[in-house]
Amino acid sequence: MSISVFDLFSIGIGPSSSHTVGPMRASRLFAKQLQHENIGSVKVDLYGSLALTGKGHGTDKAVLLGLEGETPEGVDPERISDQLEHIKVEGRLCLFGIKDIPFNEEIHLLFHKDKQLPYHPNGMRFRAYNDAGLELVSKVYYSVGGGFIVDEGEAKRDVHLGENPPQFPLPFNTAEELLMHCQDKELSVAQVMMQNESTLRSEEDVRQGLLRIWQVMKSCMDRGCKQEGILPGGLNVKRRAASLYKKLEGQKQQQLKTPTDVMEWVSMWALAVNEENAAGGRVVTAPTNGAAGIIPSVLHYYLTFTNNPTDEGVVAYLLTAGAIGILYKLGASISAAEMGCMGEVGVACSMAAAGLTAALGGTPMQVENAAEIGMEHNLGLTCDPIMGLVQVPCIERNTMGAIKAINASLLAMQGDGSHRVSLDQVIATMRQTGIDMQTMYKETSLGGLAVNVPEC
Ligand code: SF4
Structure with a gap:
């Protein structure tokens, strides 16, 4: 047992922890890894429950905000609609707040309602390309509930708490x-x-x-x-x-x-x-x-x-x-x-x-x-x-x-x-x-x- 009470009670935004908070964290994590790459575009695929109820649960909005580097704790709920409108009207987003790239939801954010990734119903695949359209990075994340996310390797090994969880003096699993x-x-x-x-x-x-x-x-x-x-x-x-x-x-x-x-x-x-x-x-x-x-x-x-x-x-x-x-x-x-x-x-x-x-x-x-x-x-x-x-x-x-x-x-x-x-x-x-x-x-x-x- 190595989960902190502050992992369970985290400050975020509505409406969903698995479909809003988790995807925002995953998108941000992906965008952060691209800081030093020369990225021309990114593409996001949502699967399973994220695709089926993602629109109603705000997953699309969360992904865009996360790609721009926002966090569930820090994003200003009053500014969200302006920020999203700007991306829509301009057809561009600012990757991790650093690099302006084209972004058209119909092309770059796809909902696969009839498909599911192997390890959890809430799967996401992120891809980044250079200006020539060559794929540079690809990552899969799962939103496993309560805003927690795991990558593909962790999901495969059923590691839901990170690779090096803290050791507690009074551990308990039951x-x-x-x-x-x-x-x-x-x-x-x-x-x-x-x-x-x-x-x-x-x-x-x-x-x-x-x-x-x-x-x-x-x-x-x-x-x-x-x-x-x-x-x-x-x-x-x-x-x-x-x-x-x-x-x-x-x-x-x-x-x-x-x-x-x-x-x-x-x-x-x-x-x-x-x-x-x-x-x-x-x-x-x-x-x-x-x-x-x-x-x-x-x-x-x-x-x-x-x-x-x-x-x-x-x-x-x-x-x-x-x-x-x-x-x-x-x-x-x-x-x-x-x-x-x-x-x-x-x-x-x-x-x-x-x-x-x-x-x-x-x-x-x-x-x-x-x-x-x-x-x-x-x-x-x-x-x-x-x-x-x-x-x-x-x-x-x-x-x-x-x-x-x-x-x-x-x-x-x-x-x-x-x-x-x-x-x-x-x-x-x-x-x-x-x-x-x-x-x-x-x-x-x-x-x-x-x-x-x-x-x-
Ligand atoms: S589990 Fe489903 S029905 Fe229950 S509060 Fe969440 S979205 Fe609503």
Whole structure:
């Protein structure tokens, strides 16, 4: 185990971690390698799920921005449309911000909807040519979920974490190993994570880094609570968070309380994040963009509706959620192209349930129990976004994931942590279910809601 919590919670842009963030990173990496070459043109081929839902998920835009040297963390969401329009109108892009080359999307960016590269459904091939049209460089990358990318060699060897991953003092690949560390060293899950993270940066830096992640999540929610109108993409989905926010604020001022208040607030926060994500705004990938609303909204619940919340609780929440995300990344996948929506909303729900339990003072066994419940009731969840947009069912589905996570935590906190199905068993079941799931339900928009709801 060598994944950092900061790999799972990275700052990026919407709407998709596997289809926007990953391809932007891959394109940038490719462009960076060409800095010292005399390049006349580049060509990009997208395969499998990237080709099938890439238009709706913004893969085309991400590739262009990455080729120009932009990063998901650094790109200014306000400038993106001007930058893309400039490339389109001029028929040229500035490779890694250095070299002006011709670029016509119809010739240089191709979507191969009926083909797939061998190692993962999200494959990309990049080629660079000299002025005479001779191929100089060719690279294949795979976007393996959550914004992580691997090259062809790594994919072939099933190396998803780079060639020289850091060595942690308390490594774990399974929940059983994680719980063993907790028991042997008398540590919480968050403390195990902190000991590992401390090998990469100081404890204080980990703490401050996680509090900053929370601030970015919060800013995203705050922006989402104010934006009105229709989401881009052509599905005509109306943004709902802002009107719900006004209603809930009004009730608060009049001191009106309803039994469903908490659920409405939590749902509204999740809507706010995922509407921002669908609009291509700044979000924290957690652990994917499609499911980015669940972890922040449950954390906001902890800070708003539970007794005596603290910054330490926020840190414990994110470290613990991170530990659970690592187990899914190692034991199954967080890619919807492999696992359907179990890999996104299911994993985020499980992570949030565990994080909340930790923040509320639950034992490691209760944390493991909450994570298990959070996934057990998402098994089989398909990915079938209409028009390939990360909007329907994605945005509402985050509200369901958030409420389910809170309930999973409540159930776990009522017990002593002992339970019938272990987290490792549920992760193995998820993995097998993902393998058995038909491709049409794995981020291809070839089945489910995507074909049964007419486009408008
Ligand atoms: S249905 Fe789920 S997995 Fe698929 S794009 Fe939407 S949020 Fe992501």
